[in-house]
Amino acid sequence: MPAPTPKHAPSPQIFATQLREALCPLADPARAAAMAAYMQQRFAFFGIPTPARRAATRPLLASLGRTPDADWLVSAAEALWQFDERECQYAAVDMLVKFAARIEARHEPQLARLVQARAWWDSVDLIAAHVYGSLCRREPALRKHVEHYARHEHIWLRRVALLHQLGDGTDTDYARLDRILTANLGHPDFFIRKAMGWALRQLARTDPDWVRTWLTAHAAEVSSLTRREALKRLH
Numbered sequence: 001m002p003a004p005t006p007k008h009a010p011s012p013q014i015f016a017t018q019l020r021e022a023l024c025p026l027a028d029p030a031r032a033a034a035m036a037a038y039m040q041q042r043f044a045f046f047g048i049p050t051p052a053r054r055a056a057t058r059p060l061l062a063s064l065g066r067t068p069d070a071d072w073l074v075s076a077a078e079a080l081w082q083f084d085e086r087e088c089q090y091a092a093v094d095m096l097v098k099f100a101a102r103i104e105a106r107h108e109p110q111l112a113r114l115v116q117a118r119a120w121w122d123s124v125d126l127i128a129a130h131v132y133g134s135l136c137r138r139e140p141a142l143r144k145h146v147e148h149y150a151r152h153e154h155i156w157l158r159r160v161a162l163l164h165q166l167g168d169g170t171d172t173d174y175a176r177l178d179r180i181l182t183a184n185l186g187h188p189d190f191f192i193r194k195a196m197g198w199a200l201r202q203l204a205r206t207d208p209d210w211v212r213t214w215l216t217a218h219a220a221e222v223s224s225l226t227r228r229e230a231l232k233r234l235h
Contacts, residue, residue: 010219013073015235016079021093022056023048035086040105040119043086070102074110081114089118093126100134107140108135110155115213119156121191136164144174148181155189162195169206171233177203178214184220196222197229204233 008016023046033046039045054136064073073095080092092114096103103111111131115124136143149161161180165172177199184192204211211230215222 012075013079044084097130100131105139128160130164132164150183159195193223193225197226200230
């Protein structure tokens with residue numbers, strides 16, 4: 001199937017509306033209230049569990065083929081971000097993750113705006129680990145830019161910097177990770193400290209010695225939350 005164009009696919013705005021319409025019949029007000037409460041009333045919800053949401057949107061995502069146009073994809077994600085219901089942002093994230101290999105470095109400013117809009121861990125983390133992670137592996141010139149986010153005033157862009165190497169395993173750039181982690185030592189925010197621990201815990205799967213050494217070197221500065229998270233896989 002050719003990449004979506006005006007000839008082969010609806011506009012990004014229409015596609016986003018079609019995704020939302022696929023979710024509407026599954027709305028569950030009681031579950032929506034519980035989901036909103038879990039997210040501290042930050043978002044409205046349809047009240048759809050993740051498996052049901054993905055089953056409902058799968059046919060539309062499959063209709064895009066294997067190599068949809070990158071500009072089209074990002075525009076569709078931006079359109080989904082405009083809807084009130086949180087599941088619409090989840091559908092956008094699912095789409096971006098599914099087609100992460102299509103996204104190019106020139107789209108990073110748009111990704112950064114999505115990270116900062118309606119920002120919370122439930123949307124940011126998958127974008128960081130899968131979309132930014134894929135981008136930085138394919139576009140080395142972008143890595144320094146993402147590293148600069150480690151000191152950004154917006155905490156969710158800091159979290160992108162902390163988490164974008166989660167999938168790199170033995171290919172992790174240790175020096176870059178060290179600089180990013182060190183830049184956030186002493187940061188008071190829970191989500192930053194948690195992300196630091198997560199980054200270390202993930203690396204401990206492949207290099208537990210490096211993690212132990214890093215924690216020892218920064219013992220006087222690292223938060224108890226970060227340490228606790230980092231050590232979950234270490235004994």
